[in-house]
Amino acid sequence: GAVVSQHPSRVICKSGTSVKIECRSLDFQATTMFWYRQFPKQSLMLMATSNEGSKATYEQGVEKDKFLINHASLTLSTLTVTSAHPEDSSFYICSASPGTSIPDTQYFGPGTRLTVL
Amino acid sequence: QQPVQSPQAVILREGEDAVINCSSSKALYSVHWYRQKHGEAPVFLMILLKGGEQKGHEKISASFNEKKQQSSLYLTASQLSYSGTYFCGTVQGKSTFGDGTTLTVKP
Numbered sequence: 001g002a003v004v005s006q007h008p009s010r011v012i013c014k015s016g017t018s019v020k021i022e023c024r025s026l027d028f029q030a031t032t033m034f035w036y037r038q039f040p041k042q043s044l045m046l047m048a049t050s051n052e053g054s055k056a057t058y059e060q061g062v063e064k065d066k067f068l069i070n071h072a073s074l075t076l077s078t079l080t081v082t083s084a085h086p087e088d089s090s091f092y093i094c095s096a097s098p099g100t101s102i103p104d105t106q107y108f109g110p111g112t113r114l115t116v117l
Numbered sequence: 118q119q120p121v122q123s124p125q126a127v128i129l130r131e132g133e134d135a136v137i138n139c140s141s142s143k144a145l146y147s148v149h150w151y152r153q154k155h156g157e158a159p160v161f162l163m164i165l166l167k168g169g170e171q172k173g174h175e176k177i178s179a180s181f182n183e184k185k186q187q188s189s190l191y192l193t194a195s196q197l198s199y200s201g202t203y204f205c206g207t208v209q210g211k212s213t214f215g216d217g218t219t220l221t222v223k224p
Contacts, residue, residue, distance in 0.1 A: 002161075034212050042157070043204060044214045060210065093206050095212075105149065106212065108158040 003027050004096050006109030013084055014117055021079045021112045023094030027066030029074035034106060035067075038091045050077055083117045118143060120205050122215035129195050129222050137190040138219045139205030146209050148188040152177055153200045153217075162203075164189075195222045 003026040006066035010016050036044040050071035058064050068080040091113050095106035118137040121191045123138045147166045151159035163172050165181035176193045
């Protein structure tokens with residue numbers, strides 16, 4: 001149980017294009033989903049926290065208009081990188097929390113490696 | 118506030134033990150441990166909620182001290198598959214992770 005999928009796993013795009021990344025909880029309902037960015041050999045950097053049906057809470061320094069997050073249902077959240085530039089190249093990881101009697105448990109998706117040319 | 122992990126890196130031989138520490142200047146509501154292999158997403162290991170709690174499965178266990186300011190991850194009789202980067206994390210208002218401890222197990 002507790003499987004989270006992410007799609008696509010890898011994307012290469014040209015500068016200026018937008019990229020959408022999907023995060024799905026396959027066998028549980030995720031009351032909260034988190035989006036992270038990770039640079040090589042570094043820790044996970046939280047970008048935003050989203051709850052189903054409400055606006056995402058972005059971390060300081062993360063541009064809301066550039067990284068659009070939609071949490072449309074209890075099993076799906078999307079991250080859209082708008083007008084991507086080479087500096088947006090990174091490993092993006094989502095996680096989902098079932099919000100059950102064990103709080104804070106996060107199950108991670110496999111990640112999406114974005115390369116912007 | 119980001120938890121502080123130590124050591125930054127550990128190199129072991131198969132069968133040896135390791136301890137990874139995670140500390141905070143303030144009491145944490147909970148602490149959770151993850152392992153990440155190169156190029157992959159983190160995998161949840163366990164979560165500790167109560168001061169004084171100890172938890173484990175197989176040869177990997179963890180403790181949470183009474184003040185809930187320090188947690189340690191214990192890896193005993195390490196196997197090659199234990200290699201990876203271990204992160205501790207907490208969610209207090211927002212999710213934060215330590216900088217990670219890279220564990221390398223050699224034959």
